[in-house]
Amino acid sequence: MDQLLQALVALAIIVGAGFTLIGSVGLARLPDFYMRLHAPTKATTLGVGAILFGSVLYTMVTLGSFSLHEILITVFLFFTAPVSAHMMIRSALHLELKQSSATRGKPWPHGRPGER
């Protein structure tokens, strides 16, 4: 059981850290701002979530106590990540950052569709 838990912790950590890295890789290599934004808001958030989950298990394994307060950070991140992303993309739209040529559809410049 303990072994299994330990493996689970290790897995959570590796997976979590892996997702974090993938998010950052996306940030580094995707072609335009709008696409880059997807990477950290999703992958990284989930990655941290996984690591936090690992931490909960880890406390159980090593300290033998039941610790749930990592949930707080996870929940907080899940609540705030979409809003952060929204705020950032709004600023990008406001500054009319160029989107990659492959992009279909057009953003609205001034808060309303159809007015361009």
Place this chain on the structure above:
Amino acid sequence: MITWAINIGLALTSLALLLNLYRLVIGPDTPNRILALDTMYINAIATIILLGMKLQSTLLFEAALLIAVMGFVGTVAMSKFLTRGDIIE
């Protein structure tokens, strides 16, 4: 096994932080940089939690929570600065 995983995890997050730094430096514009910083905040949470596990200490938990809060507020404020200039109006 866990120690090994934690070290790997730290290496990965460190690498992630370096990639964020790359984006921060090359930009090419402010939203991209804000995005890089925001990602850095989240990666920092991962790093802190991993560090806490490595040191078998729970003392860093509140620091991690605080990074989450402060990162959010910072990102929001910077983004609003770009769209409105005046962030408290």
Place this chain on the structure above:
Amino acid sequence: MRDHLLILPVVLPLVTAIVLLFAARRSTWLHRGIGLGSTALLVGISLWLVAIAGDGGHEVYVLGDWSPPFGIVLVLDRLSAAMMAVMSVLALFSLLYASGGEDRGPYFPALFQFQLMGLSGAFLTGDLFNLFVFFEVLLIASYSLLMNSGGLARSRAGFHYVVLNLVGSLLFLLGAGILYGASGTLNMADLAVQVSQATPANQALLAAGGLVLLVVFGLKAALLPLLFWLPRTYSAASPAVAALFAVMTKVGVYAMLRTFPLVYGPLAGDLEGLVWDWLWPLSLATMVLALIGTLGAQTLSTLVSWQIVLSMGTLMTIMSLGQAHAYGALIFYLIHTTWITGGLFLVAGLVKSQRGTAGDVLSAAPKMQSSTAISVLFLIGAMGVAGLPPMSGFPAKLALLQSTGLSDGWTWIWALVVGGGLISLIALSRAATHLFWGHSEGQFNEKRKLHPCCYIGAMALVLASPLLSLGAQPALDFTRAAGEQLAAPQFYIDAVLGRESVSALPAPVEGRVP
């Protein structure tokens, strides 16, 4: 109260400030009453401190009951008592002057009390880091008071003043950090003990720490080449604030007197006199520059500002002699120069208030109202600052010159003090004839009445000069004893650390791990 007397100078202004904060934002007569009453009380407390310090040795107040060197202590000796007295009297009359209308800015009364709290704390603390904290209190209060009302000159000078002092604060931390890193303590007495027992490797670090602190204190004390911020800042400040600032530079000198004879004094072995070698040439050069500045000044406030620089140069020159009698003389001079330059700033304020747009520029303008009343104050003040008898500048100058005892380099000091007197005389008489004698045609449109508060405040500070001269002997006795105290740091250390004598003490202190 006697038990807690040492903390009162910090608590009283703080509590007063809080009370004033709870009340409305702008000054009324109630606020003025509270502020003036509290400041008058502070004067009373300071005089009590002087009496106590005059009686005996060092008095130590152990904050939080944590014995030194672990907790913070307040230490009263003659020097700190003298500084308290100088400061509180100056403050009382500056505040009285401000009650004539200058205190209308938001929170002025509270900020003023905070300023006094910072000064008191700085004068009484026996802990290096705590000194930093109180430096910050008095600095931020001074920034706020300086910016109390607007104007380009004020914001320009203010920004320079603030930025330089911010760097100064960072350097203070650097210096304190080096000293802690090398000695493991922050209590000044303990620091002195550690320095006296320093290993050769640590000595270089301790020297670096001390010299960085010299730069920090030198910045406050307007030591060349760190003084250029002063004239513009002081002449841009409103009169009461400028007058109070007369003691701000003295904080730098105080900090030097407090730390250097103690830590780098007779007990410091190889490090003894470390600071004086730097201070001597720089302070002499400061005097020379101040004289040039005095001659070139184009407004009365600038002139007084340079006179402050001159006095700072003089104080530090004498200090760098590193002798008990020199300390004694310079403390007396410090009392004199603080009050008289403060008084002159208030007189400059009166002049400004009467000359409209001409301000205190040294050129002809229509005859001002109340010219005679102001000119009498100016005359007394100018005589005082130039060191003419029977004002306090004269005994102060005599004390300084006598204290050099014709030791090495006395000719420099004598030449600069005596020649400086002449240059001051020329500059001040020029100012006087421009401001009070040569009038241009025309009249000021509006009648400007002198506010009695302003006038009484200015008069009181200016008249302090002849009074100090009259009571020079007791004052001199006190300051000379203060000088003796400074030159014999072992008593300070014994009082703070509670030991029989420094020499009898073994190297490691209790609770200290090698």
Place this chain on the structure above:
Amino acid sequence: MTRRLLPRPRLSLFLFLIWLLLSNSVSASSVFFGALLGWLIPMLSHRFWPDHTHSAHPLLMARYLMVVLMDIAVANLNVARLILGSPKKLRPAFVTYPLELDNDFAITVLASTISLTPGTVSSQISDDRRYLLIHALDMDSEEELIRGIKRRYEKPLMEIFQ
């Protein structure tokens, strides 16, 4: 009376739970202080807490959360693949999504959900709150995307906040 003494019961409960999470224990003092603060803080700050005239159905809410969590997990794998794959093959798009929800809170929940789930980020909400601008990382067809969102998220949310 209850409203005055306990202005935001759900907020109180929520805070109580957070307190327990924070203190990481269910000791008597944690419970006591959690309850105390759960009561006190809403008293002080209830004016900041949005007024919920609608009553969200807890069971529906739970089901919705489960769906979203599942989607997040799937979405991430998806996005990871896209990131690591060739960027040239990506088909990004801006999509204007017509909203049926009509209160700010629900719209916010929907927009957040969209951002957390596969390859989409809510970019802009129109001034009249009738359209949502969505950026998709790799989109097959606009209609399918809109339909998917409507079915999986907006409909349940409408039920919850009705």
Place this chain on the structure above:
Amino acid sequence: MTLALIVFLPFLTAILPPLARPAGRSLCAFAAGVGPIASLVLALNHLDTVLSGGLVQQSWSWIPGLGMDLAFRLDGLSMMFVILILGIGLLVILYARYYLSAKENNGRFYALLLIFMGAMLGIVTADNLLMLIVFWEATSISSFLLIGFWSHKTDARKGARMALAITGGGGLALMAAVLLMGHVVGSYALGDVLAAGDQIRAHALYPLILVLFLLGVFTKSAQFPFHFWLPHAMAAPTPVSAYLHSATMVKAGIFLLARFYPALSGTELWFYIVTFTGATTLLVGAYIALFKHDIKALLAYSTISHLGLITFLFGLDTRLATVAAVFHIINHAIFKASLFMAAGIIDHETGTRDMRQINGLWRFMPHTTFLALVAASSMAGVPLLNGFLSKEMFFAETLESDLLGGFSWTLPVIATLAGVFSVAYSIRFAHDVFFNGRPNNLPKYPPHEPPRYMKIPVEILAALCLVVGVLPAWSIGPILASAAASTLGGALPDYSLAIVHGFNLPLLMSATALSGGLVVYLMRHKLFAIHDSWPEIDEKVIFDNAVRTLAGWSGRAIRLLENGSLQRYNLLLLLSVLAVGLTALWPMDFSSLWARDLAPVDPGTAVGAGILIVTSILTAAIHRRRLFALVALGTAGLMVALGFARFSAPDLAMTQLSVEVVTVVLLMLALFFLPQSSPAETPLLHRARDLAIAAASGIGMTFLTWTILTQPYSTIADFFLEQSVPAGGGTNVVNVILVDFRGFDTLGEITVLAIAALGVFAMLDGLKIRAPSRDYTGHRWSSDPFPIMLQQLSRPLLPMALLVAIFVLFRGHQLPGGGFIAGLITAVALILQYVANGVNWTQERMPVAYRPVIATGLTLAVGTGVGSWFFGAPFLTSWHGYVHIPLLGKTELATAMVFDIGVYLTVVGATLLILAKLGRLSTIDETGQEVS
């Protein structure tokens, strides 16, 4: 007491004339006379004692620590001067009653005159060297004010300033001399110093003492080359000229020569300096006097010349010459005072002092003419008048000296030559004014005799000229004897005060002078032509230009140094630190750097350090793009916080994180009103220099840190670690230090924060600032200030953040956290409300003002401190204990927590006061309209 009263009565009664002024001029003058009369009576009381060789002394201790006593003496010399000062002073008071018009401020005039009189009396009766300086400088100041009495005249102002600069400067030199004498002798008592003449002369400092002393003497007595201030002092009202600039003040220098004669004379140095200065002054003064058209100027140069004569006599350094000098002091005072008064009458009656206009006045004012002729004859050295007697003695003495060896003949020649000119200008004065045809274009015509009483002083003085001239031994003998005796400090030489000593060489010199003078006067037109062809020298202009030039240069020099450039000042500050740091660390042995076992670097830390290095350098490198710099700074701040976490400082990590975000918010708030980018400003060279200094600072910092980190270390820290739980009641030692061991620091620190907030508020109060309507890319600002998503999320976040803050606050004593961090979390949560919902929305929902919050916070903190007094403990002594509460079990209560709550409230209040005020700044848009 009486001696002091002689001096102080004039001072004390100086207040009477201003009080009496409304009652008219006469009463005013009378009020002025009261003090001097009383003083004179008191002085004459001691006349018998003094004349019989006695010495009256009185002293009180003033500043014994400096050797300064209120000590007075009355000996022959003092008595002579006291009588001169008071006697002539009273005559001047009477004279001035008629001289000044009723419109002028008679009260002030007499008051100043009395102060001057008191100061002069102080000089001549001082029995303590420092006392003497006190009164010496008092004469400088009061004469400055008297010369400038007619302050509306440019001449008066400049003349006054020049006099003050020269005599005041001399006074400073004298002070130095006196201090050195005191140092040599070991006492400032006059008796001690006079008795220690040999000791002084033998001392290595003697030349310096003498030079400084003579500087004081010569400046005051208008000796060449310091003579030039005196003629310009004639801008003063004539009574002042009569009193100060002939009879008394200028004699103060001469008095000092007499007074210190026993202590300083008797050396070759004395002889050479004093004699040559005196001789030169004598000759130069007499020569220039002849060419002056202004009566007062003529008299002024004549005064200079006579002062030179007296100095000359003292320089000759023989006992007889000294007697002659003292005699001439009296005689010159008498005739010159009367001449000035006569000149004043003429000025008063004709409206001018120009001798080219004034002619033939004997017709209009015969009485005055007679008086003036008597005095002028005395000045010329005509027999049967007092001036003749002392001049005769002078001629005799010049013949006696042989100190110049083969050149000794030059002295009588100079004396005779000076006598020639002196006769010539005296004749000029007499002839040009009172005879020489008719007046020429006088401003007031015709002139009249002055009021009766205005002439009385002149009459008295003219009578004295005659009485002394005819009956010297009877009239002046005793006082001269006693004065000369006390000057010489011993027995008097043989001399006789006969009118004529038979037909001898001095008489021949006198005759030569008289006839030569007449010849010179007759040839005056040629001489004038020659003199006029020489360039005119106006010392006032030269002095004024010199001062102005000096002031100009000083001003330029200062502006060059103090150029108002912050960059310069910062540079100097940094260079200073680098300089001291370098010198301090130079001697250090750096081998220790590698000696200690160092902790290994792990990859994670290396990456963090690398990011911090890159972002910090980036911030500097791209600082001109300000927003970018801000983002880089934020990243660096995050890394700093991670560093704290890495090195076992969780409290610091949390504080740094929160402060960092608040700082960035603040920077953005400010940046909104500032340009978004810096222009390329400084030249490349400057930037290279700055970079070099920055690099040097960085390298210095690296070395310093590395050095300290590798040093062995002992600290007081163990005490805190041991005592934290048992004595402080907390396991978080950092927090216990903050709120308990060093709570006093924290009290100061929150005060700083509070003051900063109030200061910022005050600074922003009423400030209107132009806000940009477009961002730096040229886009108009978005129309949606508060995005829905943010709004919706921010609202529930507040109660949660409050909860977290309270959690962090209360656990701070045991685990990372505390008042600061909690305060900052709360502040950040509220900032988020402002950002998401706006100031108005937030403020509406928050019924608290921040000022009382700050005040409450400070109250709690200081209250915890003061509270301990009631338990007999020092300020900020903490108490903690465990109480058993039903249900909750053992619960800790600690006063330090109350303190921490105070910290919390202050931090919240201060932070938000700043941000909210800044957010509500009233702004002006592009059209100049105010936007709230």
Place this chain on the structure above:
Amino acid sequence: MELLFSIVLGCLTTSGVYLMLRGRTFPVVVGLTLLSYAINYFLFAMGRLHTDKAPIIGTSESYADPLPQALVLTAIVISFAMTAFSLILALRLRADSGTDHADGREDDA
């Protein structure tokens, strides 16, 4: 580790000092902030560098020196207050002078 830490401090100092020497208000304030990071780190390091020794009693065998940490905390808060003040002052200067040059005038030496 000590050397790396020292180098980081050196870089922070270099950047801070360079910015502090600029002529405009904003970079100066940013520079001061960087410089204060450096000084805070320096002060912190005076207690030497420790890993896993947070000064919370009961969490470790030996502890880092808590005193510098407390001092740094004080210093952080104070420098925050000072930064706020200087920033607002920069705004005032800008409002009064119309330029953001620290000397309140555009012409540059």
